Amino acid sequence: MNRPSDPEEARGQRRRRRRYLVAWLALLALLVLTVLLAGLHLGRGNLVMSLVIAAAKAAIVGWVFMALSEAPALLRIVAATGLAALLVLSGLSAVDLGTRLDEPAMWSR
Amino acid sequence: MSSAAATRPAATAEAPRTDAAQLGMWIFLAGEMLFFGALAVVYFVARRHAPDGFAAASGRTDLWLGTLNTAVLLSSSFAVALAAEASTRKPAKAARWLWLAVALGLTFLLVKGIEYRDEWREQLFPGPAFALASIGGAELFFTWYFVVTGLHALHLAIGIGLCAGFARALQRGGLRGDAGATRVHVAALYWHFVDVVWIVWYPLIYLVAPRR
Numbered sequence: 126m127n128r129p130s131d132p133e134e135a136r137g138q139r140r141r142r143r144r145y146l147v148a149w150l151a152l153l154a155l156l157v158l159t160v161l162l163a164g165l166h167l168g169r170g171n172l173v174m175s176l177v178i179a180a181a182k183a184a185i186v187g188w189v190f191m192a193l194s195e196a197p198a199l200l201r202i203v204a205a206t207g208l209a210a211l212l213v214l215s216g217l218s219a220v221d222l223g224t225r226l227d228e229p230a231m232w233s234r
Numbered sequence: 235m236s237s238a239a240a241t242r243p244a245a246t247a248e249a250p251r252t253d254a255a256q257l258g259m260w261i262f263l264a265g266e267m268l269f270f271g272a273l274a275v276v277y278f279v280a281r282r283h284a285p286d287g288f289a290a291a292s293g294r295t296d297l298w299l300g301t302l303n304t305a306v307l308l309s310s311s312f313a314v315a316l317a318a319e320a321s322t323r324k325p326a327k328a329a330r331w332l333w334l335a336v337a338l339g340l341t342f343l344l345v346k347g348i349e350y351r352d353e354w355r356e357q358l359f360p361g362p363a364f365a366l367a368s369i370g371g372a373e374l375f376f377t378w379y380f381v382v383t384g385l386h387a388l389h390l391a392i393g394i395g396l397c398a399g400f401a402r403a404l405q406r407g408g409l410r411g412d413a414g415a416t417r418v419h420v421a422a423l424y425w426h427f428v429d430v431v432w433i434v435w436y437p438l439i440y441l442v443a444p445r446r
Contacts, residue, residue, distance in 0.1 A: 155306060156301065167444070172442075182433045183430045190422075198251065204264065
């Protein structure tokens with residue numbers, strides 16, 4: 126592996142630390158933003174905005190902290206497969222729920 | 235591939251093991267994604283059936299403690315990222331960042347405990363004396379709330395144990411070299427994932443209805 130004296134590696138480390146700092150500040154800024162938006166009455170917009178902000182925060186953690194930005198294709202594929210499977214399964218659940226208006230679930234009768 | 239191996243033999247000798255360890259953790263995390271994802275689907279189905287109950291129940295959660303805890307957990311991820319970065323060459327520094335993450339993780343659990351205590355006192359724990367029994371769906375919300383926050387706390391406690399163990403090992407001269415750094419990196423992946431789970435739970439728990 127590279128030695129500690131390797132200047133290119135040292136630069137890479139400094140660059141990554143800066144990226145982590147920026148990511149952390151962005152995460153805290155998004156947290157403040159979501160609290161501020163929660164004070165507004167936006168109807169469905171409240172749910173949409175809070176979920177969009179949560180998705181942005183999760184993407185920052187995944188891309189920067191979990192290093193998907195530098196990860197080999199294999200790791201990215203596994204992460205994407207997990208996410209895609211989750212979206213397909215929850216999407217199918219939503220299809221079931223959305224077509225149940227004439228067959229309501231037990232607790233909504 | 236072969237030309238890179240010729241120029242940097244030492245780097246490529248360790249690389250397959252690093253990749254395999256990280257791949258193993260990512261496969262585990264993909265499974266965890268489905269596990270927690272199923273709980274999110276449960277939430278949205280129940281919330282769609284009882285929007286008023288969910289809004290009333292969420293209004294009784296403590297937005298400020300929840301927000302504080304989110305900030306604590308986001309900061310802990312920053313510390314763990316720095317620990318993983320330092321683990322390759324600066325084990326003492328990596329250990330310090332890991333101890334900071336452990337302290338932040340314990341702070342999260344303490345604040346969560348305070349929330350649980352308050353909710354218990356306000357009779358928000360599901361049961362015969364449930365305070366919002368007249369509002370349909372409110373009890374369902376709090377049942378979901380205690381299940382998912384409990385599961386999250388369990389995951390976090392495991393992460394705290396991992397980080398504390400690795401911090402101790404680094405301070406005692408263990409986990410040296412690339413193999414040691416790989417283990418810290420893999421534990422860091424787990425920690426960040428637990429952070430992501432909380433990022434998703436936060437709006438679902440605290441921000442159902444507009445505050446104020």
